[in-house]
Amino acid sequence: MEKYDLIIIGSGAAGLTAGIYAARYNLNFLIIGELQGGAISEAHKVCNYPSQNNISGFELTKKIVEHLKELEGEIVQERVKEIKKEKDFFKIQTNKKEYFAKKIILAIGREKQILNVPGEKEFLGKGVSYCATCDAAFYKNKIVAVIGGGNVAITAALLLAEHAEKVYVIYRRDNFFRAEPAWIKQLEKENKIEPIFNSNVKEIFGKNSVEGVKLDTGKEIKLDGVFVEIGALPKEIISRSLGIKTEKGYIITDKNNQKTNINGIYAAGDITNNNLKQVITACAEGAIASTTAYEELKLEK
């Protein structure tokens, strides 16, 4: 039976930072996560993390993971299926094993939202993509569209403009009010990028692969690739089964200590009801969550 003081679920910025703090607090801990780096691992560029003015999400992830490994933090790549409260422990069932932990930090992040339109599923991998950093290179001299208007959509468009011949950004609002002005400025300088506002994609069509999209404005655009970047939704299954209080799916935490309404369970990063979903806030919450776990464990000993 594998018993830990602390198990951190999620290996994105919040979970990894919680791990760095847990290591320095000398806790017996483990990180269980599916995708190292989580949301940032697929970010084209991160330019607002102190000391990093221009780093790919991939590189930043690598650095944080290296930092954790230097402190001998352990990450296992497994999927958590269920968490149950037992007497003095939480039992965590993954796709491989059972683990037991006195304290848990949930840093499980969000899942990318899908468009839910005809053609989206059918053309997955045949022109429909959810990861511009993974797939941009396959669209050399092609015509593509990014769907969405937030920071992730705009950075995806900037990356695609390095490879593709033409990049449309299709957005339902009439301007990019959600994105950072610094990104918008860069986007406006790039003449391969053409925003199409006040529009929703109704259908993705093609034969063997994507050939175009139909918009709700009646417009039809011929293109080779569609990158869906319309935001993300919190993962709710775990919080529901544990009776953790949420607000629109986001875990309600006490901002002083990252506690949830369940004793011994803390939450950090994009899964919480914080106001700013960024690397730096995720890291900060991970640090606070680990500190709370450490202090509570100390009192119990």
Next chain:
Amino acid sequence: MTKTIEITAENFEDEVLNSKVPILVDFWAPWCQPCLMMGPGLEDLSEELDGKLKIGKLNTEIPSNQMLAAKYQIQSIPNMKLFKEGKMIKTFIGLRPKESLKLELGEAVDLS
């Protein structure tokens, strides 16, 4: 103990098309985090399925491999294609736990 094989434009015919056992070819790239996360699971599966299924990895960043990526219409990675008797019979797109992949492979080829 069989590790995954590196597939290139040079050995594609020998290792993939003329393979005696089914082979799963993982089209990947070093800039793709989900691809890197798929890596250890594929190494494990390669050992577990020794003799029944081979697993090859094709790096799409290498210029001489890009013809193959184009030929098999790779537009999203991780992209794993299953070949049997020289024919591509199934495609798996996206990161998934190795157990799920093993089940999906078992539906397409005999792994017993």
